[in-house]
Amino acid sequence: MLTSQTTEHRCPCGSRKPFAFCCEPYIEGQKLAPTAEQLMRSRYTAFALGAIDYLIDTTAPEKRDAIDRAIIAEQIQFTxxxxxxxxxxxxxxxDDSQGMVEFEASFETEEDQCVLHECSNFYAKDGKWFYLDGNVEVRSIA
Ligand SMILES: [Zn+2]
Structure with missing residues (x-):
């Protein structure tokens, strides 16, 4: 599904790099995201592209029980x-074992335009970064 993107295609995460040289190798499982920021970027891209397996795989194992695949799929479909x-x-x-990334992500639904502001917490285990949790605020800008 994701490999149909060409190397010319800019990565959705806004890095200005081609997708194939930015988030794609992480989402496709060819490489591990080396930093918390890169993991966060690749998770944003996974949301944008609907790569649910990657979102689950990069969530801290102790938090996965709270993930409802159907809800994520619905969010992706309508956002x-x-x-x-x-x-x-x-x-x-x-070489760190934890990290925090504060970001804003904008999105649109049928009815609204919104900005999501989040301070996300990440940790690394055996060289792999995981999303732990975050403080999320969503505001409408429509
Ligand atoms: Zn990217």
């Missing part, structure tokens, strides 16, 4: 992600 801005980050580098 168009239109932009990502990284506002702030703490730690989350290659």
């Amino acid at each position: 168009t992600w239109t932009g990502l801005t990284i506002l702030n980050k703490e730690a989350g580098h290659k």
Whole structure:
């Protein structure tokens, strides 16, 4: 599904890099995201493209029970992600064991245009970053 994207196609995460050289190798499982920010970007891209398996796989195992695949699928179906801005980050580098990324992601639904603001917490285990939790605020900008 995702491989139909061409290398010319810019990554949805807003990095300005081609998808094939940005989030695609992480979402396709060819590489592990090296930093908390890159994991966060690739999860945004996975939301934008509907890569539910990747979203679940990169959620901290102890949080997966709370994930409802059907709800994520529905969110993806009714939401168009239109932009990502990284506002702030703490730690989350290659050799760190945890990190925080603050970002804004804009999206549209049938009825509304919104901005989601989140401070996300991540941790790394055996070289793999996981999304733990976050403080989320959504505001309408329509
Ligand atoms: Zn990307």
